[in-house]
Amino acid sequence: xxxxxxxxxxxxxxxxxxxxxxxxxxxxxxxxxxxxxxxxxxxxxxxxxxxxxxxxxxxxxxxxxxxxxxxxxxxxxxxxxxxxxxxxxxxxxxxxxxxxxxxxxxxxxxxxxxxxxxxxxxxxxxxxxxxxxxxxxxxxxxxxxxxxxxxxxxxxxxxxxxxxxxxxxxxxxxxxx
Numbered sequence: 001x002x003x004x005x006x007x008x009x010x011x012x013x014x015x016x017x018x019x020x021x022x023x024x025x026x027x028x029x030x031x032x033x034x035x036x037x038x039x040x041x042x043x044x045x046x047x048x049x050x051x052x053x054x055x056x057x058x059x060x061x062x063x064x065x066x067x068x069x070x071x072x073x074x075x076x077x078x079x080x081x082x083x084x085x086x087x088x089x090x091x092x093x094x095x096x097x098x099x100x101x102x103x104x105x106x107x108x109x110x111x112x113x114x115x116x117x118x119x120x121x122x123x124x125x126x127x128x129x130x131x132x133x134x135x136x137x138x139x140x141x142x143x144x145x146x147x148x149x150x151x152x153x154x155x156x157x158x159x160x161x162x163x164x165x166x167x168x169x170x171x172x173x174x175x176x177x
Contacts (some may be wrong), residue, residue, distance in 0.1 A: 013104050017070030023127075025079050027141045028134050034069040034077075037126055041065040044129075045122035051161040052118065060109045064119050067108050071097040074104075081148060114159075121156045124149050125165045132172045146173040 018035035042065040049058040069077075075096055083090035101108055111119060131146035150169050156162045169175060 007106070010104065010106060013073065014067070014070055017073035020069065020072045020077055022077055023079075023130070023142075023145070024077060026145060027139070028130075029137050029139050030133065032130055034072060037130070038066050038069060040129070041068075041119075041122045041126040044125050045119055048118045048122055048159060048161045049115075052114070052159060054114065054118070057115050057118070060111065061115050061119050061122070063107070064109045064111055064115070065122055067105055068119065068123065070105055071100050074100045080152075117156055117159050121153065121159050121162050121165070124152050124156075125162075128153075128165060128169045132169065135173060143173060143175075147175050150175055 018033065018038060020034045022032045022034060022037055042062040045061040045065045046058045049055065049061055075093060078089075078093060083093065128146055128149040131142040131149065134142045135146070146169055150166055150173075153162055153166050153169075157166070
């Protein structure tokens with residue numbers, strides 16, 4: 001961002017996007033919003049970058065994770081399972097979000113292939129960790145979400161650290177793979 005002008009409107013958009021409730025179709029005991037998810041996802045991304053000898057990518061991935069769901073203040077949080085079961089809907093939503101981000105999120109980092117994979121693992125791992133927290137409180141409503149997280153993570157086992165998350169979620173969630 002070459003412009004030294006402070007963009008308060010953009011900061012207000014970020015605040016709005018970070019307040020969006022996550023996992024609204026699944027009963028959960030503790031609050032869960034994009035701000036909590038994004039902050040924790042950024043920290044997970046940093047650790048994954050270090051594990052994958054990508055120290056220079058850590059700041060880029062952390063920034064991406066902090067901003068990756070901001071567009072949900074415009075389109076809402078459409079559950080992942082709905083997008084996975086409806087590829088046309090996912091494609092349309094992705095286009096809408098990308099167009100909205102290009103107008104409203106001026107400092108969204110561009111990621112290369114490995115950074116994208118690390119951020120996807122961080123995104124899924126953070127959701128999985130939230131599910132484990134809920135399970136520890138006795139909320140079995142999240143078991144199928146955690147099961148889906150493990151299934152999705154199977155596509156990213158080339159990222160160092162991904163298998164550790166899978167093992168943790170399988171152990172803590174009583175999930176079979």
